[in-house]
Amino acid sequence: MTGPVAARATAGFLSEYGHQPAGRWAAPGRVNLIGEHTDYNDGFVLPFALPQRTVVAAAPNTGQEWSVWSEQSGERISFAAAEITAAGGTAAEITATGAGLPSRVTGWGAYVAGVVWALVEAGFRVPGARLAIASDVPLGAGLSSSAALESAVLTALVDLGGLDLPIDERPGLAQRAENGYAGIPCGIMDQSASIRCRAGHALFLDCRSLAVEHIPFDLASAGLAILVTDTRAPHRHVTGEYAARRTACETAAGALGVPALRDVLSDAASLDPALARLTDPLLRRRVRHVVTENQRVLDTVKLLRAGQPTRIGPLLTASHASMRDDFEITVPEVDTAVEAALAAGAYGARMTGGGFGGCVLALVDADAAERVAASVADACAAHGFTPPVSFTALPGPGATRL
Ligand code: ADP
Numbered sequence: 001m002t003g004p005v006a007a008r009a010t011a012g013f014l015s016e017y018g019h020q021p022a023g024r025w026a027a028p029g030r031v032n033l034i035g036e037h038t039d040y041n042d043g044f045v046l047p048f049a050l051p052q053r054t055v056v057a058a059a060p061n062t063g064q065e066w067s068v069w070s071e072q073s074g075e076r077i078s079f080a081a082a083e084i085t086a087a088g089g090t091a092a093e094i095t096a097t098g099a100g101l102p103s104r105v106t107g108w109g110a111y112v113a114g115v116v117w118a119l120v121e122a123g124f125r126v127p128g129a130r131l132a133i134a135s136d137v138p139l140g141a142g143l144s145s146s147a148a149l150e151s152a153v154l155t156a157l158v159d160l161g162g163l164d165l166p167i168d169e170r171p172g173l174a175q176r177a178e179n180g181y182a183g184i185p186c187g188i189m190d191q192s193a194s195i196r197c198r199a200g201h202a203l204f205l206d207c208r209s210l211a212v213e214h215i216p217f218d219l220a221s222a223g224l225a226i227l228v229t230d231t232r233a234p235h236r237h238v239t240g241e242y243a244a245r246r247t248a249c250e251t252a253a254g255a256l257g258v259p260a261l262r263d264v265l266s267d268a269a270s271l272d273p274a275l276a277r278l279t280d281p282l283l284r285r286r287v288r289h290v291v292t293e294n295q296r297v298l299d300t301v302k303l304l305r306a307g308q309p310t311r312i313g314p315l316l317t318a319s320h321a322s323m324r325d326d327f328e329i330t331v332p333e334v335d336t337a338v339e340a341a342l343a344a345g346a347y348g349a350r351m352t353g354g355g356f357g358g359c360v361l362a363l364v365d366a367d368a369a370e371r372v373a374a375s376v377a378d379a380c381a382a383h384g385f386t387p388p389v390s391f392t393a394l395p396g397p398g399a400t401r402l
């Protein structure tokens with residue numbers, strides 16, 4: 001149960017605080033199998049939890065004070081109740097004013113202080129705590145180390161304080177920590193995946209109703225694996241491009257008179273007239289991506305429910321083409337990786353995550369994963385790209401006490 005990451009969290013706790021922790025809690029990173037840029041259009045996503053996870057070793061502290069050490073940042077920070085109350089706001093407010101507030105925890109600590117803040121805002125009396133964190137989720141690679149950190153800390157604090165916070169309310173609270181305190185305008189997918197995923201399943205999340213369903217995705221027993229490749233491509237203009245995509249979707253939904261693009265269906269009778277009503281070809285492409293991507297998520301869920309995982313391959317590949325041609329969020333590194341994985345025999349492959357760099361996933365036979373990874377690396381080398389890093393992933397469990 002307790003791998004090297006948990007041992008490192010415990011060792012870090014011992015050396016920082018001089019005594020054993022009261023317990024250890026873990027929350028995973030995630031990868032999104034399909035459903036990209038659908039979340040803020042009230043649509044569907046289908047993430048699963050990675051085997052990589054963030055572990056928090058923790059013990060209660062006297063008073064309303066929190067100390068946090070992280071192996072990844074190599075430092076320990078402390079904050080008291082005064083530094084977290086009245087320090088949050090909307091993501092836009094924080095981005096505009098927050099950096100200058102003397103009472104706000106900034107940097108990586110904001111993700112931790114944000115969880116305390118969100119709990120306090122929700123009316124909970126949060127126990128002071130000593131925390132030590134270790135993780136093998138790559139930071140900033142699009143595999144959601146930020147949600148893993150928030151979810152692990154949240155789960156630990158809820159248990160330590162005996163707080164009555166049902167599991168279905170936890171993702172929203174962790175998201176609020178990131179939006180309202182760290183100032184990052186992320187959706188609900190990452191925290192939902194880190195908290196609610198189950199081993200051997202993908203998490204079908206309706207971003208409008210927030211209903212979740214656990215969809216069987218038992219790759220191991222089918223002899224399959226997901227090969228995840230971090231292209232390590234430099235992220236280019238991510239924040240501005242993300243905002244531009246959101247604005248385009250909102251503009252298109254307004255022009256079409258629907259609350260969100262989720263309300264445009266993918267059948268020809270629905271999509272074609274909608275596209276015809278948009279005069280701007282760019283908006284037409286953006287809408288086509290979102291609408292067809294939502295349908296691909298639904299089709300993927302249907303195939304997985306029917307126990308036909310290899311048949312989702314073409315949907316993954318179609319998702320990539322849509323991101324490349326219609327949503328225009330891929331870069332040469334990820335296009336190259338996807339093409340190389342397909343040429344090496346993957347059932348399907350796509351960029352995963354917000355785009356402009358980041359990771360690619362490919363559905364492969366488990367015993368072919370190494371060969372496909374080598375082909376991807378060769379293709380990247382031939383283009384003179386940064387060498388990618390690949391690993392295979394089977395759907396793991398969500399946040400838990402160890
Ligand atoms: P992603 O969530 O895709 O990994 P983000 O930019 O959203 O990328 O979050 C990465 C940030 O989260 C890091 O720069 C750091 O501030 C914080 N973070 C995540 N995990 C840790 C950790 N184990 N220790 C310290 N900071 C962490």
Ligand code: MG
Nearest residue numbers: 144145146147
């Ligand atoms: Mg993140």
